[in-house]
Amino acid sequence: AATEQMTALESLVRRAVREQPVWDFHTHLYPPSFGTPFSGAANGADPKGLMLWGIDELLTYHYLVAEVFRVVPARQLPYDDFWRMTKSEQADHIWKHLFLERSPISEACRGVLTTLQRLGLDPGDRDLQGYRGWFAQQDPNRQIDRVMEIAGVSRITMTNAVFDDNERQRWLENQDVGADSRFAAVLRFDPLLCDWPHAAARLTEWGYPVGPTLDDEGVEQGRRFLRDWISRTRAIYCAVSLPPEFLYDGMEDSRISSQVLRRIVAPVLEETNMPLALMIGSKRGVNPQLRDGGDMVGLADVASVARICADLPRNRLFCTMLARENQHELAVAARKFRNLMVFGCWWFVNNPSLIDEITRMRVELLGVSFIPQHSDARVLDQLIYKWDHSRELIANVLVDKYRDVAATGWRPTEAEIRRDVRLYFHDNMANFLASP
Amino acid sequence: AATEQMTALESLVRRAVREQPVWDFHTHLYPPSFGTPFSGAANGADPKGLMLWGIDELLTYHYLVAEVFRVVPARQLPYDDFWRMTKSEQADHIWKHLFLERSPISEACRGVLTTLQRLGLDPGDRDLQGYRGWFAQQDPNRQIDRVMEIAGVSRITMTNAVFDDNERQRWLENQDVGADSRFAAVLRFDPLLCDWPHAAARLTEWGYPVGPTLDDEGVEQGRRFLRDWISRTRAIYCAVSLPPEFLYDGMEDSRISSQVLRRIVAPVLEETNMPLALMIGSKRGVNPQLRDGGDMVGLADVASVARICADLPRNRLFCTMLARENQHELAVAARKFRNLMVFGCWWFVNNPSLIDEITRMRVELLGVSFIPQHSDARVLDQLIYKWDHSRELIANVLVDKYRDVAATGWRPTEAEIRRDVRLYFHDNMANFLASP
Amino acid sequence: AATEQMTALESLVRRAVREQPVWDFHTHLYPPSFGTPFSGAANGADPKGLMLWGIDELLTYHYLVAEVFRVVPARQLPYDDFWRMTKSEQADHIWKHLFLERSPISEACRGVLTTLQRLGLDPGDRDLQGYRGWFAQQDPNRQIDRVMEIAGVSRITMTNAVFDDNERQRWLENQDVGADSRFAAVLRFDPLLCDWPHAAARLTEWGYPVGPTLDDEGVEQGRRFLRDWISRTRAIYCAVSLPPEFLYDGMEDSRISSQVLRRIVAPVLEETNMPLALMIGSKRGVNPQLRDGGDMVGLADVASVARICADLPRNRLFCTMLARENQHELAVAARKFRNLMVFGCWWFVNNPSLIDEITRMRVELLGVSFIPQHSDARVLDQLIYKWDHSRELIANVLVDKYRDVAATGWRPTEAEIRRDVRLYFHDNMANFLASP
Ligand SMILES: [Mg+2]
Numbered sequence A, B, C: 001a002a003t004e005q006m007t008a009l010e011s012l013v014r015r016a017v018r019e020q021p022v023w024d025f026h027t028h029l030y031p032p033s034f035g036t037p038f039s040g041a042a043n044g045a046d047p048k049g050l051m052l053w054g055i056d057e058l059l060t061y062h063y064l065v066a067e068v069f070r071v072v073p074a075r076q077l078p079y080d081d082f083w084r085m086t087k088s089e090q091a092d093h094i095w096k097h098l099f100l101e102r103s104p105i106s107e108a109c110r111g112v113l114t115t116l117q118r119l120g121l122d123p124g125d126r127d128l129q130g131y132r133g134w135f136a137q138q139d140p141n142r143q144i145d146r147v148m149e150i151a152g153v154s155r156i157t158m159t160n161a162v163f164d165d166n167e168r169q170r171w172l173e174n175q176d177v178g179a180d181s182r183f184a185a186v187l188r189f190d191p192l193l194c195d196w197p198h199a200a201a202r203l204t205e206w207g208y209p210v211g212p213t214l215d216d217e218g219v220e221q222g223r224r225f226l227r228d229w230i231s232r233t234r235a236i237y238c239a240v241s242l243p244p245e246f247l248y249d250g251m252e253d254s255r256i257s258s259q260v261l262r263r264i265v266a267p268v269l270e271e272t273n274m275p276l277a278l279m280i281g282s283k284r285g286v287n288p289q290l291r292d293g294g295d296m297v298g299l300a301d302v303a304s305v306a307r308i309c310a311d312l313p314r315n316r317l318f319c320t321m322l323a324r325e326n327q328h329e330l331a332v333a334a335r336k337f338r339n340l341m342v343f344g345c346w347w348f349v350n351n352p353s354l355i356d357e358i359t360r361m362r363v364e365l366l367g368v369s370f371i372p373q374h375s376d377a378r379v380l381d382q383l384i385y386k387w388d389h390s391r392e393l394i395a396n397v398l399v400d401k402y403r404d405v406a407a408t409g410w411r412p413t414e415a416e417i418r419r420d421v422r423l424y425f426h427d428n429m430a431n432f433l434a435s436p
């Protein structure tokens, strides 16, 4: 009977995790209004369009590009030769070397297979042309609905990089470009904190005159810039990706990044009641020949994040880190600061063995008060595999945890389990966005 | 037959781990002679008493205080409002938010449930008033016996902080305050190594005149202070908790902490044949509003510990570290120094997934030559869950390890398994305390 | 049916891993031509011989020496007393304390048992004299064949330390000393990168005059030295072991080690088309009284390795690191650089729980493009247990990974699985050695 109850509990938990729609905290996805280089069954491909989808994008995801260069010697294929190929040639190359000549057991390879299967295609066919044919018949807009349905995603959070010319232009040219209720905007402005001279030059050029050092007038212009873009994008939060070297030493820290944070970013976010998301630990371009795939990881300084939380109690921070070795300390930091919401397993830690260990650690240290995962999808269809794999791993952890409390006689009800899972997949994010 | 033998072996191991009484290496528990703010069925509550027990203390454990602040927004409950509540109101608040409005699956929440269950109460009732009623009928002194019996703890090690006025006064006023055979004293003197100016001022005030720098006379006074307090408390070892920044650079290191260690602490411990316990990695008060729960973790320097072991070969060191990322290096350091005894999974690593990985690593690297766990209990009744959970995790690891050697044809006998488990839970500590 | 297919898949994977002969990437083993201090049934023991084998060597492996000192107090057995014992007395001592008076559940102890069992002896007998008798009847040369057969090792890579007088002399005296087809040579020259003054003095003494700083003439002599020894040993690659403090800061880095790397090592390796193996993280001699067992671990700088890969694109690097906390970043670095081949779980991370986590992480991040393991065996017979244990752990990971892709409908064939396992155990190494 005890065993039966445990089995029933396990089923409940797995079902709740499977069925709970998720608000994806962070992606690089866009609605069709931002254009797509592959129009499928629709008209009007936009070569510089931002909405990526389809099998060729799946296969040329920068994770897989990085992997294929490992198995094809430089002599056989120099970087430049690869980049000169068409997208389909690149996809063919990756399919050949990572799927056929070796088994596709890396997480990024496996993800392509899961995606195909859940879309109703059969990976067992190994029929790349067939998959291409299927995608060519799909309408990109309807594919968004289909993928969200299959992945159980109720809302997709974009990353809207205001310092990216291609993207900025689209916002300026079309004030409704973001008006797709399936998507929420996030204002991303890395250069403000990472490269002030560059940021200052651009702001000045865009009508917000600021100097290389930060005086009161520069502060005011910086704030105005943020307010304008928050309003233009209707962002739900703001975000920056910071290198592992990022440091914040407290109220007296005169680094330009600390000044910008304290004087420009924090006040505007406080007045707009919006959290800031910090993604820390990506070391840009250690191998520029890999392009998007050329960033590495480095150990970041969790103590700096703790100091920000302490110094800016009227601000709220989302935070994720890239280094495995920061995960424990970051979870501990979240125990210390109610204005710190840990989220997701990012990029190089978004792998099954690491998702398992990180999620386990977080549940043990933080209960249900964190955001277990985000997809970071760059290609629409990836939502399927990212969430499929993560749901299974998160469910494994939760099954263990509910069984542990059930073993004491505590009886979690189905409603309670669904409530907890909703917190993980939706409400923690929504509440943290809403509540000061 | 092979499977049957393995099952029999597993039972043997689990039974040995369950039945072996443990000498708890480190707690913050006290006998009734130190007073208790909650007298239960007995007379004479002492509001500043040091013996903590009962459901309200279990629920307001600083681990849970930290957790509840995460789920109740600052607007809804500022820190000060929480601290103005009575203990029972705080407990009600935590029960509501961490047990009823969310499922109690964090390790600290689960611990309360295990404790209740093993005390004969039913967590399934969710009846906080009922639990309170039960505790109110218990005698604190007899509760110690009951908890030790249930937890399988044969002796409790205290932490006797000589720089804590409340505690010091009790030792000065009653020379038998520590004379409870269930408890052993440990002299703890963090300020000696962490804050010499403060320590020196107090010592001077207490009749051991020492200056802000360390001259020969100061060394002699410092030694006399230690000798007096070791003798007064009948301490079985001495202990300090050190911040992650603690460094020891060798015999020429002129840091005041290194001088105190080499000239005061080490010689007195050598003459009294007593080890020193180092607990390294706690960063004090990053969020003072959480009070006891406001400390964070930081990466410590294992190389410094190795240097201490090398420079002070006639001293013996117990050591535990708070950062997950120090655990492997610390276990390796213990392979290098016979005068280094690694112990326990401390605070933020005292969680199932981390106990499992740390214990596994240590068995693989150190065999049976370490102390797998201590409870760090601050509330008497926590002994139950801390040991219940740890015993299960340690048994899981040992089952795997005995099975591995049994698979080679080696046949561990019941007596051998019990001997090994006794080493882990009692004899390694006893031997290391005894043997020069 | 799905379950049956999964069970069949699991069998296939386990069989492929068990049956695939491995080219052992890194050992400290030698053929009989280098002499052996224990001649067994053959004639002519050489007290300074380099080929180690037999039960007494197994038991006095420095891993076990380190472990026995932990359990025998210093008072009972000072370091010197141990070192004054004969090899057999040391073995007796270790057998008594680590096998009989405690259960042999550390990984190093367990390894002895696995080795005995697979050699046809019964660890259940606990008959050290009997095991000795058996080894005494074996011929060392034939024992190599037997061990390679049992361990499934097709070729053994040596480590040929040119700065070791004993070994260098043997190469100089006998030009065919390395001519045993079961073994491949590797030129190892740590002092060139770690201790240039010492290296320079030796090179000068040996007829390659170089000064304490590096001028053009010194560079030429250094290159000539490397060429001569590569040619003499017929090395298949070159190798260095570097301390955790090793740093390489880029093309402008004027550290002597960086100069030697860029100007001497890299050009010679490029002209001979040979990779360099970096083993980083061993802190030498923290406890010299443990001799070979006295080294510790320290966190190394993965960013330096990344810079080397970027700055020397015409060179190829094998790399392993000793610290657990470097493993994730190192695997990520390998994603960035096609000229970086990660290999093995070294020394303190060559334990089941760590092999499992490292291998899992690597498969997820790198697919089949790395070298999962090397034995690091110093005693011939250790090949058996090192590979037995690792094969089982690697198979566990691969079973999970093939099952994951099979769950999508992808059907890995037996031929494909065998091809992948051959890549892991042989071809990745062979290809990386061959291909520029
Ligand atoms: Mg793990």
Ligand SMILES: [Zn+2]
Pocket: A026, A027, A028, A159, A376
């Ligand atoms: Zn992203």
Ligand SMILES: [Zn+2]
Pocket: B026, B027, B028, B159, B376
């Ligand atoms: Zn404590």
Ligand SMILES: [Zn+2]
Pocket: C026, C027, C028, C159, C376
């Ligand atoms: Zn080696």
